[in-house]
Amino acid sequence: MHEDRKAISGYACLIDGGTVSWSSKCQELISLSTTESEYVAVTHAAKEALWLCSLIGQVFTPFIDPITLNSDNQSAITLAHDNQYHAHTKHIDIRYHFIHWVIKDKKIHLVYCPTEDMVADVLTKALPSPKVKHFAATLGLL
Secondary structure: OOOOOOOEEEEEEEEOOEEEEEEEEEOOOOOOOHHHHHHHHHHHHHHHHHHHHHHHHHHOOOOOOOEEEEEOOHHHHHHHHOOOOOHHHOOOOHHHHHHHHHHHOOOEEEEEOOHHHOHHHHHOOOOOHHHHHHHHHHOOOO
């Protein structure tokens, strides 16, 4: 987080081991929790992944299987799968609940990825040089 308290969202879309789309930018809102920040980030990543699949499906063969999306925040994953009202999440804007609906429609498969393996972290925070090099290689940038 920066001085303005806005979290940084980052994602990378890989196809056959190569990065075809990525983003790293400050979120529009000031999140009240890490869960909210991660939930917002997952929603943005899902929208991009669905758009890419739609584009590729129009040019080649449409995708049938759900798109796998990784997150390193188990609370955000639980919230995305759960459609129950919770007092501690009532402040999250309804537009970010889009992720719940695409999971329910089996368009996105949201899975846990341990933080030490989260490649998109290179887009959102300062990391030690060896980790940056490893993640950059994983993204196909080296």
